[in-house]
Amino acid sequence: MAIKFLKFAKIYFIFTGILIILSVIALVMYGLNWGIEFVGGSVVQAKYISTAPTQESISELGLENFTLRLDQDNVITLRMPDVDQELKDKVNDFFYNSSLIDKDSISFESISPIIGGETKTKALRAIILSIIAIILYVAFVFRKVSRPIRSWQYGIATVIALIHDVLIPIGVFAYLGHFYNIEFSIPILTALLTIFGYSVNDTVVVFDRIRENLIRHKADDFKEIVDLSLNQTWIRSLNTSVTTLLVLFAIYFFGGISLNFFSLALIIGVIAGTYSSMFLASTLLVEWWYVKKS
Numbered sequence: 001m002a003i004k005f006l007k008f009a010k011i012y013f014i015f016t017g018i019l020i021i022l023s024v025i026a027l028v029m030y031g032l033n034w035g036i037e038f039v040g041g042s043v044v045q046a047k048y049i050s051t052a053p054t055q056e057s058i059s060e061l062g063l064e065n066f067t068l069r070l071d072q073d074n075v076i077t078l079r080m081p082d083v084d085q086e087l088k089d090k091v092n093d094f095f096y097n098s099s100l101i102d103k104d105s106i107s108f109e110s111i112s113p114i115i116g117g118e119t120k121t122k123a124l125r126a127i128i129l130s131i132i133a134i135i136l137y138v139a140f141v142f143r144k145v146s147r148p149i150r151s152w153q154y155g156i157a158t159v160i161a162l163i164h165d166v167l168i169p170i171g172v173f174a175y176l177g178h179f180y181n182i183e184f185s186i187p188i189l190t191a192l193l194t195i196f197g198y199s200v201n202d203t204v205v206v207f208d209r210i211r212e213n214l215i216r217h218k219a220d221d222f223k224e225i226v227d228l229s230l231n232q233t234w235i236r237s238l239n240t241s242v243t244t245l246l247v248l249f250a251i252y253f254f255g256g257i258s259l260n261f262f263s264l265a266l267i268i269g270v271i272a273g274t275y276s277s278m279f280l281a282s283t284l285l286v287e288w289w290y291v292k293k294s
Helices: 003-030 053-061 085-097 112-142 149-178 188-217 223-252 257-279 279-292
Strands: 041-047 065-071 075-080 108-109
Touching: 003 108, 003 149, 003 223, 003 279, 041 085, 053 085, 065 188, 065 223, 112 149, 112 188, 149 257, 149 279, 188 223, 188 279, 223 257, 223 279, 257 279
Parallel strands: none
Antiparallel strands: 041 075, 041 108, 065 075
């Protein structure tokens, strides 16, 4: 029995709108808690023996706006903003003189604000160039599809779905950064770029089936063709997403703290990408067709 996916188009748009509005509110109100890779700063990492140093003991050094994180492997990670050398030396001495710390495990990494700013600029540039390349690619792949909507509209629909897929996890990390001091780091950015590729693949599969059905059913209603295409591809998309999520959840729970937020960003992105390729991108094509008809 065929499912009438497009029957619930208004619900898809309302749900998508709510998610996007919440994400935009988070970004406007809180912004992203950029990691030191983007704004500069220092990271001290070490293994503690039995009891870890506390926030209070590190605050006594005169350090402000720092984050302290512990993981299950007895590893303590201190992230602090760019400070003068005197304060860096105090932090360094604190770790080396603490009886709670394994001295051989101490590592210190520092990034200047200039390099951090360059990294942020390059990251934004990579995202923008990726979006442009995707529009051109999809428009080229579907260049011979000229009815009932233009090939470039497939590209725009793909990018709108992509923006949705990336904006949702970014919004989540804006909330996490504000309430739980989670930093937006290079691994999270890498996850977002990975979501680009995953989501495009899922969307193109649906669009490709629409193209095939347009050739086979030339006289049929476009809405019916899109519904038919979704019925033919939704099980495949769901199976792909579920198997991917099983791996990502395994990484999240058993991969260690260094991979937690990388896998979390991918989990959110994969769920958002599966939803958008099925219920957003294809629905947009039909809405544009309605506009063209009227």
